[in-house]
Every structure is written in structure tokens, then in C-alpha cells.
């Protein structure tokens with residue numbers, strides 16, 4: 001497309017470019033000097049716990065929030081200077097479910113197609129095609145309130161695509177869904193990507209989701225970008241290649257230190273209930289030593305697993321915290337923080 | 344413009360899909376019309392009146408005959424005969440009687456001697472309305488007793504006329520313009536206030552704002568939708584209310600046209616006022632909390648329940664700044680006085696100006712971002 005800006009070095013078009021972007025609410029910095037860019041056709045993940053600044057970042061990129069400083073370019077358009085051009089290029093699924101419950105699936109899609117000025121004929125074609133893609137054709141005449149949470153998410157995803165945008169922003173599209181519905185949403189996104197030329201920016205606080213969907217992941221914490229790379233490279237960047245998770249019958253007071261002293265161990269984390277997560281560069285050797293240590297100390301090993309490092313470990317490594325603890329807050333209808341309402 | 348219509352389409356589809364809200368906005372004013380119309384302003388009927396005749400003469404008989412004719416015709420009160428004055432007064436005090444009349448001994452003699460004949464009326468003056476109604480009815484009665492040439496039959500006929508021509512409906516007619524206006528206001532409170540803020544809080548506006556819709560299109564769509572709902576409520580209540588209250592002027596095509604224009608302008612200016620009030624509100628509690636206050640502040644000073652002429656100066660000031668006042672005035676002129684454009688053009692102009700001023704303040708305050 002003509003309005004694409006080409007990156008000089010490798011010639012790959014950039015769909016999204018964010019340059020030293022900052023968002024301040026009074027004294028509070030919600031997004032603190034973040035820069036990254038997303039290639040055309042890439043699926044890019046923003047990973048971070050509640051309050052990390054993911055939604056704020058998306059809202060700035062999608063022209064919803066004024067940018068305090070820095071630049072965001074969408075499909076080559078500076079969102080501050082040419083917000084309308086940017087809006088035409090993007091589809092956005094906000095964090096909150098906002099489809100109208102009283103309207104039917106099809107009406108919800110049509111209203112949005114009209115808001116995007118999609119000509120009637122194209123509108124019909126798009127709606128039909130999208131309903132097929134998100135597997136809601138059977139439900140097109142159903143009132144949205146009769147749909148399950150997962151189906152509503154799929155409707156919203158279709159809604160964000162009625163005008164055939166090139167860039168698609170999804171803010172936590174699977175939060176509040178059960179595991180089966182989550183997988184369905186993932187498959188659907190993959191399906192859509194295989195049918196359309198689409199760049200996706202997705203936020204999540206599920207590691208497995210980011211791992212499975214994204215070509216590259218940016219980890220955001222407290223408004224700062226702490227890591228950015230492919231899932232594979234991120235995992236490789238964590239010292240240690242295996243994780244041993246072990247539960248003991250009891251843990252002597254300095255147990256954590258003792259575990260840390262085993263060879264090749266890079267970090268140890270107490271998870272409560274006498275369970276420890278040990279990161280190591282050599283899984284088998286550390287495991288042997290760990291069992292020996294337990295026998296010597298008269299501590300029984302209740303369970304023991306050895307895995308490759310996951311994104312969870314990556315997250316802990318970069319932020320010093322566990323993401324999962326914060327992600328269990330089950331919510332499906334929590335409203336995103338609104339401007340003007342300090343939490 | 345297509346986008347404006349998309350917003351209006353969405354709002355109207357929702358509106359007609361959930362009739363509960365629509366009903367609330369119309370049922371509330373109708374109930375008020377029926378209940379207030381019948382509760383107030385109706386003539387007192389069948390008030391129990393104790394009668395103690397201590398005279399037993401020909402003249403006291405005449406008084407009692409007059410009472411009986413009231414009982415038979417106008418039915419303002421129902422005479423209950425007592426032997427003892429003390430008992431009657433006690434029953435007034437206890438609320439068993441609404442009042443008591445005592446015809447003293449020697450009453451007939453005094454009438455013949457023309458020596459200041461007197462009848463005593465004992466009223467429960469803690470009930471202002473009842474006691475003044477009884478007093479008034481008695482003043483009339485004694486006046487006719489004082490005019491010997493007027494036959495009781497003529498009183499009877501007078502009374503009959505009043506009863507036949509205006510049974511209760513009079514006050515309902517008087518209330519109708521207020522009820523129509525109120526219906527539009529309630530619709531705006533719900534549609535332009537509550538639903539608007541709920542949508543904002545739910546993130547529906549966030550969905551609008553990421554589309555290329557312009558600020559003007561958005562403002563027009565939101566306000567257009569709100570005004571259309573109010574117009575629907577206004578038309579429905581005008582028709583139902585007129586039929587209930589027995590107002591026939593809606594059947595005159597010219598009047599109907601002016602009514603429609605007045606309904607539209609009232610809806611637009613109410614909605615503009617609500618838009619200004621809600622333009623920066625985020626919290627869904629705000630419109631709910633202000634509902635009652637706004638109602639009192641705008642509805643009662645408008646002259647729809649009580650004439651503005653009876654207000655103290657400061658309340659007249661409120662009435663003058665209140666768009667309700669002009670709407671109510673316009674509806675009164677069209678529905679009750681069957682007046683035409685001449686009587687309402689000022690109201691139309693003021694309502695229009697009001698809407699323009701409200702929008703002129705609101706639009707710059709409206710943010711096309713979160």
C-alpha cells in the first residue's frame with residue numbers, strides 16, 4: 001500500500017511504530033518512555049500484569065488518549081497529526097465487552113460497518129465472511145444477550161474487522177474465558193490471519209497465550225518496557241535452561257539457600273507449601289544433587305518435575321515477580337480504568 | 344452523515360427492543376396525570392357534616408332542607424344528625440366528622456325578628472383544604488338563605504349544572520400540559536442521561552471513538568437519538584392524555600401540527616440541557632442521583648401544578664429560566680385554550696434559543712477522546 005512507511009535498513013514495512021511514548025496522569029506515569037515497532041503481518045504481544053499500562057498504551061496508539069510525549073505512527077500516520085487516517089487503518093477490540101446485548105449479532109456488525117462507512121454491498125459480503133470465520137453464522141439473528149462469553153468475544157473480534165482493517169488491536173481478548181473458549185479464540189485468530197493480510201497487536205497476561213500466538217513479545221511492567229524479543233529468544237535469554245519444581249515434606253529454614261548452592265542453579269523461588277521452583281542450566285545434574293541433598297537432610301521429596309523454561313520464568317527473571325499470582329483475579333466484566341477516575 | 348444515522352439507528356433499535364425503559368418514561372407521567380388529576384382539584388364529596396338542630400323551628404327546617412338538597416345533588420357533604428352539640432364537636436375533633444353545624448335554639452325566632460340569626464360551623468382547621476371548602480360552601484348556602492326570593496329549586500339547578508359539566512376532569516386538563524412535558528423530560532433523563540452515561544462507562548463510546556466518526560457526527564447522533572425518543576414519548580402522552588382528560592383539540596389538524604412542532608422543540612431543548620449536564624460526567628450514579636432533584640427543580644416551578652402567579656419572586660425567577668415553563672405554557676395554549684401560533688411563537692423561540700445556548704456550551708466541552 002502506498003501509505004506504508006518503509007524501514008530503510010531491511011525494507012520491511014512497519015505497521016506500528018512507537019517512539020519514546022509517555023503517558024502521565026498528573027504525577028503518575030502510566031507509560032514510561034516505551035519504544036518498539038511492529039512489522040507488517042506480525043503478531044505482536046504486550047505482556048504485563050494488571051496496571052502495567054497495556055491498555056493505556058493501546059489507547060494512545062488507537063487515538064483514544066492524548067499522548068503526553070513521544071510519537072506513535074500507525075500505518076505510517078502519526079496518530080496525533082492524522083488521527084482519522086490512523087483510525088481507518090485499524091480495528092480495535094477494547095478490553096471491556098461492548099457489544100449491544102439488545103441487538104442481534106448481525107445488527108451489531110452492521111452498525112459498526114456503517115460507522116466505518118463501508119458501502120452496503122461490501123458490508124454484506126464482509127459480514128457474511130466474518131460470521132463464517134468466527135463461527136457465528138448460525139447465530140447471526142440471535143440477540144447478543146443469548147450468547148456465551150466466548151461467543152461474545154468472537155462477535156467483538158468480527159466487529160473489529162468489518163471494515164477490513166490492516167492492523168488489529170486486541171486488548172485482553174481472552175480474559176474471563178474458560179480454557180476451551182480461549183483456545184477457540186486463538187484458533188479463530190489464526191484462521192483469520194490465514195485469510196487476511198493482518199498485523200495484530202494483542203495484550204494479555206497469559207503466558208501460554210503470548211507464547212502460542214505471538215511472533216514477538218514485549219514485556220511491560222510498571223509502564224516500562226523490560227524485554228522485547230521472540231518467545232524463543234526470551235526463553236533463551238534467561239540463565240538456565242530447565243526448571244525443576246519440587247515439593248518437600250518440610251523445608252529447613254535455610255532451604256532456599258541450600259538449593260541455590262547446588263551446581264548450575266541460577267535462581268530459586270519459594271512458592272509456598274514447601275514447593276520450590278529452581279532454575280538451572282543443567283536439569284539432570286541439579287536434580288540428582290537435589291535428591292541427594294534431601295536424603296542427607298532427612299527431607300522427603302513429595303513431587304518433582306523437570307521442564308524447559310517457560311515464559312513464566314522469563315517474566316520472573318525480568319520483573320522479579322510472578323505474573324500468575326496477579327492474573328488469577330477472575331474478572332469478565334470489570335471495566336477498564338477510565339480517565340478522570342483515579343483508582 | 345451516515346455515521347450519525349448509524350448511531351441513531353443503534354439507539355432506536357435498543358429503545359424499541361427494551362420496552363421497559365420506554366414504558367417507564369411514559370407510564371410515570373400518565374400515572375401522575377391520573378392520580379394527581381383525581382386527587383387534587385376534585386370537588387370535595389361526601390364530607391361528613393354533623394348537624395345539631397337545637398331550634399326545631401320552621402327556619403331550621405329550611406336549613407336542613409338546603410343540606411338535604413346538597414346531599415342529593417352536589418354531594419359536597421353528607422349531613423349526619425346529632426342530638427348533642429358536645430358529641431358533634433367531639434366527633435369533629437376525633438376526625439369522625441369533617442365539620443359540624445349547630446343551629447342554636449331561638450334561631451327561627453331570630454330570623455322572624457330579623458335579630459341577627461346565626462348558625463355556627465365547627466371545622467377541623469388542621470385540614471386546610473377541607474375546612475376552607477366547607478366554609479366556602481357554607482358562605483354560599485347562607486347567602487342564598489338570606490335571599491328570600493331565591494327558591495331552593497334554583498340552588499338545586501345551579502348545583503346540578505356544575506356537577507354535570509365538569510366532573511373531576513377539570514384539574515386533569517389543567518395537569519395535562521405538565522404531564523406531557525414531564526414525559527419528555529423523563530425520557531430525556533433516561534435516554535440522554537442514564538443510558539448515555541452507562542454507555543460511556545461500559546466502553547461503548549470507546550468503540551465509537553476508534554472509528555473515523557467526527558465530533559459533529561457523534562454529537563448529532565447522540566443528541567438526535569435522545570430527542571427522537573423524547574418526541575415519541577411526547578406524542579404518545581399527548582394523545583393518551585388528551586383522550587383521558589377529554590381534550591379534543593388534538594383532532595384539529597392545524598393544532599396537531601403546532602403540537603408536533605412544540606413537542607419537537609421541547610425534546611430538542613431538553614435533550615440539549617441534559618447533554619450539557621452530562622457531557623463531562625463519568626460516574627453512572629450521577630444521573631440517577633440527580634433525577635429527583637432535577638424533577639423538583641424543573642417540573643414544579645413550571646406552572647404545571649400550581650400557577651406561577653402564586654410564586655414568591657425567587658421561584659418566579661426559577662420558572663423564567665426553566666424550559667419546562669415555556670413548554671407547559673405552549674401546551675396549555677394549544678390544548679386548553681385552542682389558541683394558535685400567535686399564542687405559542689414566543690415559547691417556540693425561547694425553547695430554540697435555549698437549545699442553541701446549551702449546545703454552544705456543551706460542544707466545546709465534549710471530548711472526542713477518553
Ligand SMILES: Nc1ncnc2c1ncn2[C@@H]1O[C@H](COP(=O)(O)OP(=O)(O)OP(=O)(O)O)[C@@H](O)[C@H]1O
Nearest residue numbers: 025030049050051052053054055056337338339340
Ligand atoms: N484516567 C486515569 N487516571 C489515573 N490513572 C490511570 C488512569 N487510567 C489508568 N490509570 C493507571 O494507569 C496504570 C495503567 O493502567 P492500564 O489500564 O493501562 O493497565 P493494564 O496494563 O491495561 O492493566 P489491566 O491488565 O488491569 O487491564 C494503572 O496503574 C492505572 O491505575
Ligand SMILES: [Mg+2]
Nearest residue numbers: 054055095336
Ligand atoms: Mg488493560
